[in-house]
Amino acid sequence: MSVELELHGADELVADMQKLIDTAPEALDRAMMRAAKGFTEDCNELMPAGYSFRKTWKRHKVTGDFGITSAIEVRNAAPHWHLVENGHVKWINGTNTGGFVPGKHIAERIRDEYQDKYPEIVGEAVARAMAEVGL
Template identity: 25%
Template structure:
């Protein structure tokens, strides 16, 4: 079965069984959130906004076509760790540049396709569709 046929079949199943599709989306998003949490760097500073404990998830959308999962961090320094930032002294003099780790991007690119395939297989098994 080609990827286009597989994708079309999964979309058809999503339209016919929206509750099951939402449940599988939640399951897949929770798994991806766990993977991102495990990949989050652990800093040495003591503060209440640790990256590892800041990951949240919400499901948005009202129909199978608009259903999507949002995974985000509530830590105010997430973007600095992910994308990098300029190091400055307390007086504002630029000391250097700290390269970003891009841990979230790497994790989503590495784990995302496998989780998406697993979600499709599980959804098909729940509704009894043969994927071929």
Template identity: 25%
Template structure:
């Protein structure tokens, strides 16, 4: 069986140049893309929280929020997805368990962090690349470029 080697570097360079052109010439379109990406990431993190936590109190899910897209260091758009629940950082990064009178057996034990949001963000990189490719395709279909 013959093997075929394909070089997509030119296409990825074209996509990068297209995205850069859109950022400069049509900032609203790039901003909308980032807002949609932030919403998608928030949905992915919410799903991951539902799958990987035992207690379903709802505070972790209600605390998830997406910020506005903003220009970072003058060259690129960025959007933040954060959890404002008061205990979110404990589940994400871990903590030292401090028990009260009836639960003294837990005093001093370290509870490992689950890194749920971090893992979901890593998995989202591939999804964002697909979103960017689709965005470029839509722009080409509309005749921009």
């Protein structure tokens, strides 16, 4: 017994899929960079007024297979950022006072918020990219 199957519109679907393949990586890169920028801005908003880390944030694309960005690495280049974030032993005039300054854990809190926000941001970018090519 043989079955004959006719597909109509397969060529158009293939053409639309190719458009998506051509445009989606750039759209998703932009969405990921917007999310990374939002992350750094949210961290800066929570920072106490006496600290200024606005110009020390670095965002770097991590390129995966096929030349597509797989992640955005966000870090703060300030040499004392880790002390503010994680806390540190208190020293005065080169002497350990035995005290401890607790960390602010701002990036940690914002990271936890972005666990929920990030899929929405990228999902919206995917939906827009698909809508642009008519899928």
